[in-house]
Amino acid sequence: MCWLLNLGIITVVLYFLSFISKHVNYICKMFLYSCCYLILAVVHMIYCPFFPKNRDNTYTLAPLFYHLSRLCLGITIEAEGTEHLESYEGGYILSPNHQSSLDTMCIARIWPHRAIILMKKSLMYVPFFGWAAYLSGHEFITRKSGASSEVRDHMNIINERIKKERLRVCVFPEGTRNKAFDGKMLPFKKGGFHMAQQCQAPVVPVVIYIPPSLYDGKNWVFNSGVIKMKVLEPFSTVGLKPEDVTELTNSVQTKMQETLDELSKRA
Numbered sequence: 001m002c003w004l005l006n007l008g009i010i011t012v013v014l015y016f017l018s019f020i021s022k023h024v025n026y027i028c029k030m031f032l033y034s035c036c037y038l039i040l041a042v043v044h045m046i047y048c049p050f051f052p053k054n055r056d057n058t059y060t061l062a063p064l065f066y067h068l069s070r071l072c073l074g075i076t077i078e079a080e081g082t083e084h085l086e087s088y089e090g091g092y093i094l095s096p097n098h099q100s101s102l103d104t105m106c107i108a109r110i111w112p113h114r115a116i117i118l119m120k121k122s123l124m125y126v127p128f129f130g131w132a133a134y135l136s137g138h139e140f141i142t143r144k145s146g147a148s149s150e151v152r153d154h155m156n157i158i159n160e161r162i163k164k165e166r167l168r169v170c171v172f173p174e175g176t177r178n179k180a181f182d183g184k185m186l187p188f189k190k191g192g193f194h195m196a197q198q199c200q201a202p203v204v205p206v207v208i209y210i211p212p213s214l215y216d217g218k219n220w221v222f223n224s225g226v227i228k229m230k231v232l233e234p235f236s237t238v239g240l241k242p243e244d245v246t247e248l249t250n251s252v253q254t255k256m257q258e259t260l261d262e263l264s265k266r267a
Contacts, residue, residue: 036068036069044057056114057137066105069105077228085204088202091169091201095204096170097173098177106227171192173189184257205256207263209229211225235251
């Protein structure tokens, strides 16, 4: 309990320090957000051993992270189209754009049943975060050269789980954050779309718009406000062949970019 008391005192001090300048405010907000991550990871490590690698561990605990972050940061997330997340009974590929670390909070706001995240294996060794993700049943993929056979075998296992367990797999198609903060998405990688085609599972795009006045890492901006996000109608992959994956990828990116532009105009 002592560490919780100390964390509470630090939080109050940082709150008042955040009014000094935008640089101090940015650092304080990032620290608070990191504390939310830490608390979530600790809760995961306490809760998940009772349900090891259960695919719904994150579904159970995601609301805690969202509401804790919302209260600490003063950020509200308005989500549209969430009915699409449960409109399909089977597994699918959840495909959100990737703007900043706040995307995690956004995804936690709408996290569906039976869902996991596909992430690079190096993250598994990040203290607390990686351990919690492993216990929650998320999948880690090796990206190093020469591991193509290992990756292929692992992906085949995940594909079978999508079909048999009706698993929903979250894959960020950009692969990394767009650090330019220019309102444009990075070129989409095809890995998640190949998974969807191989499983004949739909792709459910999620578009997140974070206003530059709320968060802009390049200019040390981190304020309270409203983030808008929209879950789009699923893209069917029934009948698609491997040679159709490029067209599918381009179609999804075009629709997501149009939606991002629309959300930015409405903000």
